[in-house]
Amino acid sequence: MSGKYEEMERKWQKRWSDAGLCLSDRSDAPKFMLIFAYPGVTGYLHVGHMRGYTYADAIGRYMRSLGMNVLFPVGTHATGNGAISLAKRIAERDPATVEYMLDNGCPPEKLEELGDPMAVVEFFNGVYRDDYWRRFGFLSDWRRFTCTLYPDYSKFMQWQFRKLMDAGLLIQKPYYAPACPSCGPVAVDPSETDISKGGNAETNEYTLLKFACGDLFLVAATLRPETVYGQVCFWVNPDVEYAKIRKGGEVWVVSEPAVGKLVQQMDGIERIGTVRGRDLIGKMCSAPMAGRDIPVFPAGFCDPDVGTGLVTSVPSDSPDDIVSLMALKADPGYAAGFGISEEMLESVVPISIIKMEGYGELPALDIVTSMGIKEPGDPKLEEAKKTLYRDGFHAGVMKDVCGEYAGMRVSDAKDAMRDAMIASGDAEIFRDLSEEVVCRCGKPVHIKRIDDQWFINYADEALTARADANASTMKISPPEYANNVHGVLSWFRERACARLGNWLGTRFPFDERWIIEAISDSTLYPLYYTVSHHANEGRITPDQMTEAFFDHVFLGRGDRGAVSEETGVPAALLGEMAEDARYWYPLDLNIGGKEHMTVHFPAFMFNHAAIVPDRMLPRGIMVNWYITGKSGKISKSKGGAQPIPGAAGKFGVDGMRLYYAHIASPFADVEWDEDAVMSYAQRLDRILAFVGELAGMSGPGKPIDGWLLSRMSTHNSAARAAMEGYDVRQLAMAAYFDAYSDLRWYVRRGGRDPGTIREAMRTWITMMMPITPHMAEEMWEAAGFDGLVSAALLPEPSGHSPAAEYGESLVRDVISDISKISRMIGSGSGKVSLFTYQSWKGDVVRKALSMMGPEGVPIPDLTKECMADPEMRKMGKAVPDYVRAVATDLRRLPASVVEAKVAADEYAILVEAAGFIGSELGCEVSVMPADDPAAREASGGKHVQAVPGRPAIVIS
Template sequence: MGKDYEPAVFEKKWQERWQESGIWKADAQTGKPKFFLMFAYPGTSGFLHVGHMRGYTYSDVITRYKRMTGYNVLFPVGTHASGNLCQTFARKVERNDQSTIELLTESGASSEEIEKLKEPAYVAEFLSQVYINEYWKKFGFLADWDRFITTIDTGYKKFIQWQFRKLHARGMLTQKPYYGTACMECGPVAVDASETDISQGGNAEKQEWILLKFKMDDEFLMAATLRPETVFGQTNFWANPDVEYVKARVNGEVWIISPQCAEKLSFQKNSVEIIGKIGGKNLIGRTVMAPVIDREIPVLPSRFTDPDFGTGLVTSVPSDAPYDWIALQDLTNDPETCRKFGLDPEMVRNIEPIPIIESKGWGPNPAAEICRKMGITDQNDPKLEEATKEIYKAGFHTGRMRENCGQFAGKPVATAKDEVKAMMLEMGVADVMYDLSEPVICRCGAKVIMKLIPDQWFIDYGHPEVTEIAKAHVPKMNIQPQTYKDNLPGALDWFKERACVRMGNWLGTPFPFDERWTIEPISDSTLYSAYYIVSGAVNQGILDPEKLNDAFFDHIFLGNGSPDEVSKVTGINAKVIAGLRKDFKYWYPLNINLGGKEHQTVHFPVFLLNHAAILPDNMPKGLFVHWWISGKAGKMSKSKGGAEPIPDAASTYTVDGLRLYYCHISSPHVDVEWDPASVYNSRKSVERAWYFAGELLEMQGGGEKPIDAWLESQFHINVHKASSMMDDIKLREAANIIYFDIVNDLKWYLRRGGNNSELLRKAINAWIRMMAPFTPHMAEELWEMAENADMVSASRYPDTSEFNIDEKALEIEEYLESVLADISGILKMTGMIPKRICLYTAYQWKYEVQRMMAQEGKDMGAVMKHAQLVPELKSKSKEISAFASRLMKDMKRFGDGGIPVNEQNEELEALRAAIDLFGKEFSCEVSVFSGDEPDLYDPSNKRNVASPGKPGIHVE
């Protein structure tokens, strides 16, 4: 091929051409089908990495295909600047964080820009431009850049305030006290799998700890438990002798707790005052009065009690808690430690578990049972956590309280748990503390805790009508993967009240009913697909964002009022208003919302619920969930490092190579570990396609041959299969056809002596168009080389009508491929280097029997009876019976379609026409014989074993 593969040159050239052409612009066109896709916009928290580009690339591939199949495409993009993302980045710049400054400098930021990045609002502007110009445009995306939004734009804020007034009118906004997650520096943050506000702990769950009060003189040792129903089995109390506890005055009582617990409580109680300290070793040997059971129990030493976990003190229930059982065994078997703390070893030995729960599959002391079963012998065994979960699960789901549990005897554990808690709180022998199930770190680096917010605002997603609208719509949607579609109704049921505003120095939309609050980042990102309809007019200066009010949005999105009426109250031109209403009716509803798997539990459910509440007549049509590109240690993270920067990867692997990698490496619905070797293979696949297509385009002349009909037929099939896969968003399957199956077909055509340059040009033109959605830069360059006038991105995707299909040609080539494979198998098995290969078709009578079997089906008697009527077959009853039995097995293999019917003369003709192919393939002389030829050369009787469609093969 004359032209070298120069990906960097092609990328720059075609990205400029696409931008100049305006092919990315989306304008409503009456009568033309539309396709509207958006991806979940990224938070402006820093530079993106190669993991992010997976889903974004899917979006561009899908929309390019839709554009080429006749759809009018709207593919807008934006960024999510709400919350504390930009503040966190700005703080790093302000304190001259070395890694951040180096990254900015390497990315081309000037010293003036770096200085401006100390302002959060500029961070949003700066990073938005990086995402557009350095990532999305340089990946060849044809997004509608005119409609770009950030969530701190004036117009966007007006839209979100309208949305919240609609939710309020729906009766979905409520206010009440709430224990929420908050950064100790930044204030309230959201903790969920998307990690919008946080850098660690997205899977943490809110836990309600019951604080049990153990009276000791005039003070209380406080033990935290998640299982209040187990108080009936208390035998002793655990304190860590290495921990220095504090005495805290809480609501008029003196509590002994860990310092960490006191700090947490200070955010949840009206008053927490530290009045003293006491060492854990000074608690050992004391006795305390256990609540509910009103019995004194001893305080014993144990180092499994963690000061950062609960209160740092634990009540012991060795019957049902494996940690307690093992700790008690350790101490029982260590009289020296007992004496060290002034404990009577005999007293410790006399402590026995008190059975309190009957669980299916377990005896009276399940903790002891499971420790023996799992071979757990000391407190440091990591299997203790698994054992604890198993016993708790069995007890909660199958357990009932035993007769020694007072008024709760016989009740299911699941019921008793809440009832015991309520009783203890009413008696005043317990309190409540909230905590997180694992450490959570804010993006600023500070710890996230649970905090009481006395007047928190919520969106009530438990609204029955809204939930039912959303659930009823799910079956009508195109949701991938299917497992998510199956699980989504349950997720919608689960959503109830969700905190929607925060106080503090946040970027975002002021809450319209109390502007001291700012709407939090998840709540302001649930309906924004609708705002894309008007954002273009705002960005181009056609709309003044300050004039956008409820009357405007009510008309555009709900059809309320008339353009003239809205014009009077907004000052916006009535024709502009009418045009935007027309645009909304054209583009909406959204066809696909695409996002990562972290959005399954939060963003996607509330996206549907907000549409159900405000736009029930325009519910979204589809959701597409993709999984992650992970690093060696798990999910890639721009905040945690370890992720390859996008420009570096694009330079190393090429943009088209990366695009093909994302689409072909696996199903979109599984995690993929970033592997440079695999990415490089994708680059090489693109490069090989470039050179191969170029060579074929340069071929000249060549007449028509029988193999031409096969190539036409294969392209008909491949276009049909690839189109079907693309329609179903099976990108991996489509890419496999386009970059591998088609290449193999073209190579087979050349091997078979095909050289029709006119047909090849027709095939290559179709192939280039099929590659265009995946590897558009290479495709455009090839399209231009093929002397096409327009851009391939603006051309029509191939249609099956462009290629004729010849079933007989397909059968012949399939037959020849199978013969080649059989010969190769023989040579591999024998290790022979052939000098001559002889091929023999079956006897003609076998073809006759095959035809009878196709007619009579599995009725062997009918076949034999039919054979007796044919003079040439009457004398071969025994042979026919044996042959027909073999064919019967083939019928099972071919299924309902029945066995194929072959003709001897066609096989003979096909084999003789392929003598040159076989000769070149195996570098030897090749002879072809009919099984019925008299006195033919057949030294190993191979014609006797030949069957229709499977010639006998003799090698020498």
């Protein structure tokens, strides 16, 4: 099975290449430039990724068939530490990694070379380019391939950042980032590119509350600073040894793990000793803002790894606290062991502080009661906390006991109270990850303060306005995203754009310690593709790519001679490149997966808006959703569910391309389904065989020829209209389903005219070329056309004939009605007699059409008008009855549809088709005009049932 298609595919790919279809150069023709957002090379891709890439190639090919000069460059993104860690794991012969590489088709001997990060990048560049994109028959200009780690690309990137600096969009300020102690800042996200554990962790912003206790401060971390008025006691884990640290002039008590986190975020912290948790219990401490002294109680749930390992207790609104307090009170003996008297224990009672809809005085008590939570450590506490917080945050209101915050909504009070406590020195901010995060290198990741972090200021108002205006003029699909993108642009704020640490990427031009971050270095790059081949082919070197060079080539600045002088690039070549950029830009279409909607696409728009002039602003964005696995996303990191070359061998590239194009709207996730892919592949085989049959046919011309040409013209127009909005699926529908089934009908109907067939096939095969180019070439050849269909133009729609299409639909309706009747009456398929409508009915319809106003047909007027005709008057009350029917029809159907019914010569159509209808149904068919007196006789009176578009049928 494997390899069934491969040889054929390679043959055509070579022919395309030989014909120069992969060389996109400036010409006089209108241009179309498109890209897909290049992928990161952090491993093998899976079959799902080919979906969006296939849309791109199909759209590019379609634009070629309209005569456009198309540029469709590809590249890869390798910034980051993905390649570093993969190379490291390969070098260490990590078993899972080796298995992953081999399973995906990496030759075992190749592993030897992949201990070096750049070797890994180059290896995958080859895989992506050759095993994925070339293998799929993409007509890309391979000379222009680029990668974010190439030296010339870096020069471009540094130029981009200089332009951002010139525009005043680079700023520095402190930033809190997840960071590894040895690798520097890392990305914490579910794809776990940088980390080996904890991709779902979130950064929580805790408020550190300081409780004076003798000469110490017990420091609790809370996510709910608005509850301080409800503090009634303080929790310390008796079995934990806490650290004492000096902070400014104070001595703080926090857990040991918290010290390590705090030093990354605060200056001047010095660890000076320890204190046992149990030694603190039973003391009193002073609760901030609440202004009361509260006792320190023991609690096992205080986890030294969470926050500071010390917890303030608000039993009114914290399920944990209420449960622990009740447990403590239920066991006075335990408390006594810590020197806590029963009086002290009983003096601690919850204070109601927040009024919440659906809850009583003590919301926490209500929820633990209703959820049946009885003891500390119950796993349901997590959910209880979430529910309570959600219900209270928006709807809750602070009660009178909360001083100046009484009456405030919880959501407002939270920030106000936190800020007030920070201002008074009672509190500080502390950020911590919600779960354990481990770097790829094995070290724990924590939040680190970076004082001089560089940002791109996407919050800049002028920039946002410019990007927003551009977005309004762009062709963006789906339309939901076109609406949404404005919100995304205004929601975008400053974005960290460079990082420190062991990373592959471009050096930040204003400070070599920094490396430009992975999203920021891939926003303006389509512009670079317009000249990248000059660098790839050695006509210019990275050294020559100075600021003046790019300013001149891309922005038309500076004197050409002077730039040539400075860079050593010949003036003629500079001119070439400037022309290239001017010709190809703006980018017409950028296609990317839905994950780009809130990250890459807005950054792409912003950076263009910041740097290039209006005439170079991008024109289109298309978002595609995913192909998923049976259980969620097909995972790249979990090892390819289905290596792409293997799938291509099994189904054929075109079977897969058709699957992507047609299985569903691009704007919906689809589950990968091998049976469906196989069935598309078989459909292509079938179509190819059918093309062979068609090519060998000959026979006389018939009325059905006109019908076929009209249908093809209709499909051609429909496909063109759909592709205006890049709707590849509609194109597939028109070509592989609608046109195919019409051609089958044509043959079934006895059509054999070689001229008609050839004309139809020229359009048909060209319509298939964008989606299934290899098979289309096979068909093109089988049909006897010269040259390559990949280079052919889609014929203009012509030969559209509504009358021909109507006539054939009448025949099909009649066949359908006859077969339905015969099925109903069971057996009797003998003779079928058809009676066309009485001519006066046609007159009624024509009169109705002429009298139709905006309110429809005036029934009384029309009736009067008809009854004035002496011939019609003879028909009696059949006339007003029919007038009503016509009026109803005209309200439901467009006038043109009704008009077609009376314009057609039904009798002639049915007489011509009688033989065919008879052979289809296995019966004898006769046709009679209802006006014929003999027909009246023969129909037994049934002829009166006939109306335009629906002859009377009598089966005998």
